[in-house]
Amino acid sequence: MAASTDMLEREATLQGLGTSRLRKEDARFIRGKGTYIDDIKLPGMLFGAMVRSPYAHARIKSINKDKALAVPGVVAVLVADDLKPVKLDWMPTLGSDVQAVLADEKVCFQLQEVAMVIATDRYAASDGADMVEVDYEELPVLVDPHKAMDADAPIIREDIADKDEVGHGKRTHPNHIFTWEAGDKDATDSVFANAEVTVKEEILNPRVHPCPMETCGCVASFDKVTGQLTVYITSQAPHLVRTVVAMLSGIPESKIRIIGGDIGGGFGNKVPIYPGYVVAIVASIVTGVPIKWIESRIDNISTTGFARDYHGIGELAADKDGRIKALRFTALADHGAFNSHVSATKLPAGLFSICTGSYDIPTAYCRVDAVYTNKAPGGVAYRCSLRVTEAVYLIERMMDVLAQKLSIDKAEIRRRNFVNADKFPYSTSLGWTLDSGDYHTALEKVLQAVDYEGLRKEQAEKRAKGELMGIGLCTFTEIVGAGPTKVCDILGIGLFDSCDIRVNPTGSAIARLGTMSQGQGHATTYAQIIATELGLSSEEIQIEEGDTDKAPYGAGTWGSRSTPVAGAAAAMAARKIRAKAQAIAAHLLEVGEGDLEWEIDRFNVKGNPAQSKTMKEIALAAHTGDLPDGMEQGLDATEYYDPPNMTFPFGAYVCVVDIDRFTGETKVRRFYALDDCGTRINPMIIEGQIHGGLTEAFAVAFGQAIPFDENGNHLGNSLMDYFLPTAVETPHWETDHTVTPSPHHPIGAKGVAESPHVGGIPCFSNAVVDAFAHLGVTHMDMPHTAFRVWQQCKALGINTR
Amino acid sequence: MAKKQTVSFTLNGTQVDVVVEPRELLIHSLREKLQHTGPHIGCETSHCGACTVDIDGMSVKSCTVLTVQCQDAEVLTIEGFEQGGELHALQEGFTQEHGLQCGYCTPGMITRAYRLLKENPSPSEEEIRYWMAGNLCRCTGYQNIVKAVQYAANKLSSASA
Structure with a gap:
């Protein structure tokens, strides 16, 4: 039966899931009435x-x-x-x-x-x-992490010099923090030894800082x-x-x-x-x-809270057709003077083992060695989950390196290695179970949207004229929503999250959650989830977070965990309320609970929709004495949600750059981002998050770095030196989406805010390197500043007329 | 410590007096003595623009102006935009176009955009981006800020037409 006008109107009144509802937070911020x-x-x-x-x-x-x-x-x-x-x-x-x-x-x-x-x-x-x-x-000062474990390296931490471990296994040097590994080393080595083709590249994720405005x-x-x-x-x-x-x-x-x-913004800081x-x-x-x-x-x-400083080595083994047989990634991690890296206890290198990406790679091994240096402590996740940018950067760069080695198109090499849509849930060789994905569809949609073939043709013409044009691709898979308590805890506290909902007699509600918005718009989006679940208008659902005297316990907002974990808790708490409401409705209508069906904002008697109780009516009834025998008053519920798995948002991005070989300046001509974050709660807010994440990716790829001299002096720690893009440099963003819901999340949502950062950085780098690919260049480290790109042009002898 | 001085100026249309050391920055006087916490401090080096206010018809970063320089000045802050319960077109535009997320840069952005539209009531996208380049935002990627300014420009020009 087609939905009636009345039903559509009732649905619209809720302003629930999927609507671009304007933000509730804005009223105070546009008046200068925020409380920072x-x-x-x-x-x-x-x-x-x-x-x-x-x-x-x-x-x-x-x-x-x-x-x-x-x-x-x-x-x-x-x-x-x-x-x-x-x-x-x-x-x-x-x-x-x-x-x-x-x-x-x-x-x-x-x-x-x-x-x-x-x-x-x-x-x-x-x-x-x-x-x-x-x-x-x-x-004596130790700045270079590569020298940290030299026999004559200055000992930085005398307080723990005699300890043979600091929480993550045996140490082999006073400046050694931990060595962590995943996968099958012997099997991987053996595949590499017998592979038709192998590629190897040193790839740096430089030290950067999230630098929120506040x-x-x-x-x-x-x-x-x-x-x-x-x-x-x-x-x-x-x-x-x-x-x-x-x-x-x-x-x-x-x-x-x-x-x-x-x-005023967090981004991991x-x-x-x-x-x-x-x-x-x-x-x-x-x-x-x-x-x-x-x-x-x-x-x-x-x-406070630097990010990255991962000195990686990526290796892939493949057959002549570019099908990857094994992956071996290692990284030397500079954690500074104290290991205040944010990580789950059992995951000292975070989620680095997501480095097999969107690809069906049968054998893999990765290892991270972390060391102390005389630099600020940290290793936070800058707009990503724990060490995910580092992992995704490595695999997405290495896909291009392999493509170049085999002279296979960079889109084609991805097609040949994607995990097929029919293989989900898919278990990676490093131990994760990817919940859902449709990578081929996403890539083809993007290639068509940008006329990829046409771009490659144009590039060939430009190359013939000596001009530099680069096309960057990135087909990433993220891992967010930390996380299942069996793998994720911090200081022994499991990384579940929570939601407590109280429905008032007049049908408005207040919900409190264990997360903490820093601009993500939680007051708007959580209310939309609850509105759809409860059939109450989101305008009448108040959201509170951040006051530990009021909100139930939760692990906060980072690693895109709010929607996957607390958002799930909100839906589940609402469902508990709806179950009670159903019992009340059945009592009031003098029918069995099984005789009722839910419709937008009410329970109808099956086959007789004229007989119904709206959620508002039930809310009032819940505060009277007219209730089923033995039922307590009230319409409240609390949910502590321990997710069964992480969620795995993905995307396909294309970036087109034009590089001036005389000045090294890179102009981003086009950036097309397709994101799949599962069910979309508020498209307007999603787009906003993607714009912001891409801009932070642009910042990292093209300018951010925290350099030191040999005495450990900072060489750039003000906004004069540290690159925050202005409206002038920032490119125009084109966004698109597919929807592949998470099968284990109550509403199928996956989280989105970090995808554009994680996927954007390798996409920019791939575009810049692609501009030089025909000249034999396989990798250039970030940041791709005009000076550094010009140095590449100079090394190739193409910087003069 | 140098002797304190009384400085008088007009703040959002109201005459105010404030007693300050000569070294006191306007942003601190506004925020701590005059309870106008709309303008924010993001860098204290005049790079980020979160503290932007309008002084005598010019955008000024109030973290790098001394309060004593403001004697007899006309100062406008974000708190002065809503008039008679009516939002300014820019405030409306920033909400309608999702031109803000954490909100920290927003008061400075709106105040700067106000000056832009006074000088150039129908700016192109390129002109908006150029004029707003002294105000940094980490959340939005500026695209919706541009739209917010265009929204306000359209609304203001249709109101005056």
Whole structure:
């Protein structure tokens, strides 16, 4: 039966799943009424300013606070020794290591936290920080991770020098953190030894920084009378922060309240726990007044949450027709001075083993060796799940390298190796089960949309004239939605997520979740999921996250886990409510539950739709005495959702670039991105996420890098040096989609925000390298700045007229 | 510490007085003394534009202007855009075209776009991108910001036609 006008109208009223509903968050942001961390102002609040090390490696001989304490407005100066009585001088990291909260006896990276000056306002705090006198004795500096495990390498971590492991298996050198591997090494070696064709390339993912517009910060407020600690914080994972603070401080977790508020972008930078937060908490405990600490931009880029720094080697073995027989990827990972890499406990190299990509590769082996250097600690996932960009970059670059070696077209080599649509769920040789996919359809749709054949023809003509035009392809598979608790935990906490829904008597509802939006539009999209499940208008469904006193426990928003995990929890909690509503409807209509059928916003009696109860009517009834025998009042439900599997969004991207061989400038002529994130909740928000992710991919591919000199000095940590694209450089994005729902997710959704970053970076690189492919170039490391590309032109002798 | 001074200026149409050290930056006076937390601090080096305000008919990054320079000035911030409960066309455009995500750059973006449309009421896409290049956004990729400005330009020009 065709849907009636009435049904279509009722459906439209819900503004549920699949509608481009405008964002609920915008009302405050367009008026300047957001509440970001630096907007929090509490009575009596003091400011903390950090004193940081000018050296990358040095012993602290003495610290003199006297002059700082004499500065008007300065209240206190905290150093490591002041944190020791409360046992907060060292803290656990999310990577199973420990990190000095304030440098204890020595500094291990430039701008490491040495002291915090507490003062009545930010100017006085800054004045005070300038007056703290620290006497350093410089030590030899280790910058190059390739030299980290040399016999004569300076030992960076004396505190753990005698430990033969730091949470992830045996160490072989004081600067060694872990060696992690997956797959079958012997079988892989044997395939390589007998292969018709092998290719090998060194491929770097340089050190970069997520650099959200808002830096990190917090306001810590300890009430000495009640023993209650409230921390307003820029955290993507407020509940994990609460647990860590409880573990660290000994304050009962029930007396700790973490509040996320509005967050000005995260992109992975706001997952870890930073020394600034901890010192602010200690300072509030010591002084009994609220303490605000706000990071400067230079501190942000220099010290909190860098990403990547993976020095990879990719190898593929194939037959003469380009069918891949084996994959061998290794990476040397520079984690800086402390292993504060964000990873699940059992996955020290994150999800790097997704590196078999979208391809049917029978045999594979990968290994990651992580080392300490005198650089800022970290290894966060910059707009991707844990180490997924690194993995996808390697496989997508290597597909092109193999294609070039065999003179097979770069689209064709992908076609020949894709996992076929009829093979899902597909188990990879490195142990993942890809939930669903249709890679051939996605690729063909994109090739047709951009007239791939025509582009290749044009490229051949340009090459004949000596011009450089590149066509980049990327057909990636992501892994997101961490994750099943049997494989994913952080500090012992499983990475489930949660949703608590309460329906009010008048049919409006409030839902609270364990995630934390940083711009993703959760207040809009979660309400759409619930609206469709419950038949209540999304306009009347309030979403709250980020306040640990209100929301149920969850692991936060990172690794595109909100939709796959908390979004699933929202649907499941709503279904519990609908089941109860059905029982109530049956009672009210005096029929059996099985006699009812759901229709948009109501239960109808089968065969007699005139007899029905709307969800709104049921909501009111749930708060009366007219209920089935033994049923409690209320229409609430909570779901803790432990996903059965990760989700595997995919996409097919094409990028066309024109390169000026005289200047090295690359112009992105066209970028066409087809994404398949399963069921689409809000197309407008999806498109927005893709635009943003592609722009961050563009930034990484064409300009971002955090360089150091041989003494460990930063050579670019302000926005003058660190590349954030403006509206002028940023290309125009074309978007498209296919829909292949996840079979294990309640609504079939997979998560989308990170795909464009993960898939975009190799697509750009593939386009740039493709421009030089006819000249024998197989790889160029990022960033593809004009200077570096010009250097390539110069090396080839094509830069002169 | 230098002697504090009283500075008087017009903030979104209202006369205000603020007592500051000579070194105090306008962004800090606005945010901490005058409770106007709409303009944000993103870099303190005038690169990101999150702190953009309009002073005497010019876009200014308020993290690099001293409050004492604002004596008798006319200052407009994001808080001054909504008039009589009516959103400005730019505020409406940013919502309608999904021109914002985390919202941190938005007040600066809208304030900068306001100045653009005052100077050039019907800018091309290229002109919008050029004019907005001093305001960084990490979330949107600018495409919908361009559309938001075009939305406002269209709305304002049809209103004045």
